[in-house]
Amino acid sequence: MFSFAAILALGFLLGMRHATDPDHVVAITTIVTKQQGIAKAGVIGALWGLGHTFTIFVVGTIIILFQVTIPPRIGLSMELAVAAMLILLGILNLTGTLRWLQKRFTPSPQLPNTANSANDRSAITPFRGSSLPTEPESVEAKLQPYRFLRAVGSYNILRPLAIGIVHGLAGSAAVALLVMTTIHDPWWAITYLLLFGIGTIAGMMIITAAIAMPFVFTGRRFSGWNRGMAMASGLLSLGFGLFLSYQIGFVDGLFTSHVHWIPQ
Secondary structure (H helix, E strand, O other), rough: HHHHHHHHHHHHHHHHOOOOOOHOOOHHHHHHHHOOOOOHHHHHHHHHHHHHHHHHHHHHHHHHHOOOOOOOOHHHHHHHHHHHHHHHHHHHHOOOHHHHHHHHHHOOOOOOHHHHHHHHHOOOOOOOOOOOOOOOOOOHHHHHHHHHHHHHHHHHHHHHHHHHHHHHHHHHHHHHHHHHHOOOHHHHHHHHHHHHHHHHHHHHHHHHHHHHHHHHHOOOOOOHHHHHHHHHHHHHEEEEEEEHHHHHHHHHOOOOOOOOOOOO
């Protein structure tokens, strides 16, 4: 039992390490350079990890339960989708499209006028000794989750989820095959996948918060430097995506007649 618990713990730790893979860091850097808060960046990292975990869990479960064998061309095509996503993110970042989309689909939060509400309540404040009930929770406290979600924006919620889902395609087969060779009980293997995904979510939260720190603390004083770093992240995403496309298409043979695919 101890050895099996150690395997599950290892799955969580490997999930955190998996979050540091180069393609993951490049993709999340392209997104996080547009954020203006460490908490928001952490939420985006968690959403990216959630989308990534969803794909790995669904695809991995199918592979484990039904003993599915993925053909090499399909496996390489799944990895090519990640390269295409990196190229797209790089182009959108370099052309300023990401910034425009963020402004377009992340409106400024418009909350009810809590000051007026407070004045209205004070106008009907009961006299001493009155038995009128008091509010158990302030309006400000009730609006806090709403305020934070509006600040993040639906666009910033859906985008990392979608990118994480695409990125999960590249590693789902490799993780499932590794689990099948280590844990022979399918349901415990699926539990391992889930813990691996939770570790990935935790790792991405830490990484995105760390990446966002320099941009948050230097946002006002070094806005030009921040813009330069954002452009650099776009170039890195574009260059890395092109490199992966060449590696997958010609070295591994997706675009040739000699296909060579080893899930990694």
